Amino acid sequence: MAKSKKVRRQNEVGYQNFVLLILFGACVVGMLIMETQAYSKKKSRSGGYISDKESDNDEDNENEKVISFSSPSRISNPTGIQPVVIYTKMERTASRSFVGMITDILVPEDPIQPITFIDSPVSLPITLPEDRRLELGQLLMATTPDKPVLYVNHHAFLDFNLDEATMNKKLLIGQQLNKRPVYNIAFIRDPINRFISNYYVRREPGGPITRADDIAQTIDTCFGRKARECPDRQNYYQYFYYVPFFCGHDRWCAGHSQTDRDQAVTRAIENVKTKFKFVGIVEQFDKSLKALESTIPQTFSGISKRWAEDLKKDSKSWKNKSIGKKVQRSYSKETESIMRQRMMDDIRFYKAVKEYFETTYARID
Numbered sequence: 001m002a003k004s005k006k007v008r009r010q011n012e013v014g015y016q017n018f019v020l021l022i023l024f025g026a027c028v029v030g031m032l033i034m035e036t037q038a039y040s041k042k043k044s045r046s047g048g049y050i051s052d053k054e055s056d057n058d059e060d061n062e063n064e065k066v067i068s069f070s071s072p073s074r075i076s077n078p079t080g081i082q083p084v085v086i087y088t089k090m091e092r093t094a095s096r097s098f099v100g101m102i103t104d105i106l107v108p109e110d111p112i113q114p115i116t117f118i119d120s121p122v123s124l125p126i127t128l129p130e131d132r133r134l135e136l137g138q139l140l141m142a143t144t145p146d147k148p149v150l151y152v153n154h155h156a157f158l159d160f161n162l163d164e165a166t167m168n169k170k171l172l173i174g175q176q177l178n179k180r181p182v183y184n185i186a187f188i189r190d191p192i193n194r195f196i197s198n199y200y201v202r203r204e205p206g207g208p209i210t211r212a213d214d215i216a217q218t219i220d221t222c223f224g225r226k227a228r229e230c231p232d233r234q235n236y237y238q239y240f241y242y243v244p245f246f247c248g249h250d251r252w253c254a255g256h257s258q259t260d261r262d263q264a265v266t267r268a269i270e271n272v273k274t275k276f277k278f279v280g281i282v283e284q285f286d287k288s289l290k291a292l293e294s295t296i297p298q299t300f301s302g303i304s305k306r307w308a309e310d311l312k313k314d315s316k317s318w319k320n321k322s323i324g325k326k327v328q329r330s331y332s333k334e335t336e337s338i339m340r341q342r343m344m345d346d347i348r349f350y351k352a353v354k355e356y357f358e359t360t361y362a363r364i365d
Contacts, residue, residue: 081179082147083180083298084149086182086183093186101306116149117150118140120152126155128156145179189350191242191343220331224335243255243265248267250267279357281353281357287364290361
């Protein structure tokens, strides 16, 4: 009898815990949806925002919408569910210019926006725990399929295009997002140029480096002293920077050993070729935008023309930009040799991706 009461008590406690878990999950989903709606009302850095109003009388609402960068006020109406585009944003890879072109087409006065824009917090770690991946999937599932979604992420690659056989049944993210196309895109640049650019940008006014001696420190001095930003170890995150973003969330993707780094590079290159819809090269930014436009025309139609127009309008300010150019900072051959040795895994990845890009888009001028 006592044993029976004990079993009933355990069942009651288990049921109570289960109910609490369900309620907690519902709160998480509700908060994510509210966060998405709240974010949609905020202005972007470029002055645009996404309205959550709907127009009942607009005849075009019956059809699907796509972006038209060349004439954002006129939106074409193709059939089919619109894609979720996941843009992997990395430091010093023309991300501000690219995202700026997206947000510039958003018209504050227009109740019908051509795209749903979501920017993830920069504070998120590159490798996400399982619960955060679930939250991300729920956030993307809260968007409507009648317009494209651009999700700007700051974390490692997540595969939302899993098939029925290999899908993570526990999260069910792949199954539900698989009802609409999910395209992963990114841009990368020469790892040495990216490292140098990031090093000196951190020393500009308003940057995180504030001590006068640190601001004046050249990159030659940094490597000569083996300073905090130029340590003598290959697994430093600024040396092994690109690969973890493209490798994924397995522990070895962080590259703590050379064996891990070799495995991660192989996985990252494979993902670029089989999982990413598009990876552009910053040194060939004009060509990359044309390639992106031809690869995902339903979302990026006219973006290369928009970029050319922006350059003409603001040509003076773009003369000193590093997009598509080698960083004009002097450094010794010894420093270059050290950087090539310490960044060899990222360089190997970059060369493979660049070769793949040039082969795939050879026909584009």
